[in-house]
Amino acid sequence: MAMMAFLYAVLSQMCSWTFPVIIAVVIYRWLRKPHPNFPPGPLGFPIIGVMPYMSKFGLDTIFEWSKTYGPVLFARFPANPTVFLNTYEVIQEAFSKQSTKFSGRPIMQLLYEVTNDTSGIISKDYGHEWKLQRKLGNKVFRGFLFGDRGFQTIVQQEAKLVIEQPKKKIDLPIHLNVELSKATANVISKVVIGKRFDEGDSQFQALLGSEKTMGDPKDAVLLQLNMMFPITGRFPPVKWAVKRSAKIHLDILDLMHDFVIERQNNFNPDNIQCFVDAYLFQQQNSNPKEAAIFSKHELHSIVKDLYFAGIETSSHTLSWAFLIILHDPECQMKIQTEIDCVIGKDMPGLNHRESMPYTCAFLQEVLRFRSVVPYGAPHLTNADAKLNGYYIPKGTTVMANIWGVHNDPKNWTKPEKFDPLRHIDGNGNFVLSPRVISFSVGQRRCLGELLARSELFIFLVTILQNLNISKDPSLNGLPSLKGVMSGFFVPSEHKIVLACR
């Protein structure tokens, strides 16, 4: 009895000071800034930070905050306090002018926990290893893939097949995005592993299946929750979503391993045909220290990164383009008028771009109006930095608010309006705008930009040269332009009708 009384006394004593201490720690952590001169931002709430304020995808929320807190703001996300850059000027300053300080990558905690791996290009932190991998990537993507084996030829071949497929189902509504994903997957395959796949191929089905599941909207929400509150990963249903995501990741790596082995068996150093060939060549011709960096494991991860970054981004940007055309059929008419004048019945090629200002302006406006990667990829400061008068310490996560730049009325009159003519000057010429930054800026800007731009032009023009698009007649209204976030910012699922011209 005496013992019970003693324990009770100790416990109540502890409670009397533990609870206030916990509250004090929570409040301290909530109010604390990494540095007194850290950028300003909304306070949010203890523990959950700014989460309750976020609209579904945060696109408008951050943009609204920037009106109060300015071009550089700090958002208290529970697991990862993040600095958002909201104007073109500060993004340029950070990612281009101060790129050696702002080009790191935070560990993608979720993926890291399940894979213990930061190999590849996308997730690799800034430094010697990333620079070497990226240099090789730039060489392949900017250099030797022109000519007979160039992007243009590869994309033209796939574009021809895209128009054949729907021709068989003329007048029946189809999911055009499914066809476009297959086409962009085959473009990447040709560029990276030197071969394309037939539709029924089991490896191709596995690849497309994993791409789809990676962006599963249901799991995307759970995984986001896990990123904000890592502890949720210990309990279902978040635990199951994390497991599913890990399995997909490992299955894809296995698939990449098979792709690379097949290519390796046919490798001929005198006939470099694709990215994997160039990588194997580099491996064999580097000094031992560098050869260790160009390892097999890195190669599998980079191949995976190229598939991950290159399929859905391009196919969904094209889907946005066709959805916009449904809403504004005049665009279709104007592009087709240009096609008829400039290309006629010839095969569309990249050289036609300079004579087709409206089509170029239309595509640039699609990239502005609906960016599939509205915040780019997270960066990390790898040194203390000063930006716009604020101090940003080493190790801070930094995101570019690409969506904000594209919707800033200081950059664009009526940004909510889709208007290709804003990119055409008084003489009728197309003006390439530096303020459309869908591919980001600086050292870490998109590696596949050249390829993506080739795909956007050749697919759009080949399809409209041969087909007219219109809405599914069984629908009352038009499919929404609002979009959904499922890994990328994409149009919600819809069908369209294609008819021969």
Ligand code: HEM
């Ligand atoms: C319309 C299509 C595309 C858009 C809008 C897009 C956009 C982006 C953006 C915003 C980033 C992040 C840049 C940063 O961290 O600041 C990125 C990175 C990247 N993209 Fe793309 N991308 C597209 C297509 C492609 C294609 C076709 C490929 C390749 C085959 C590709 C490969 C990559 C890679 C490898 C990175 C990581 C670069 C690095 O970390 O150094 N992308 N992309």
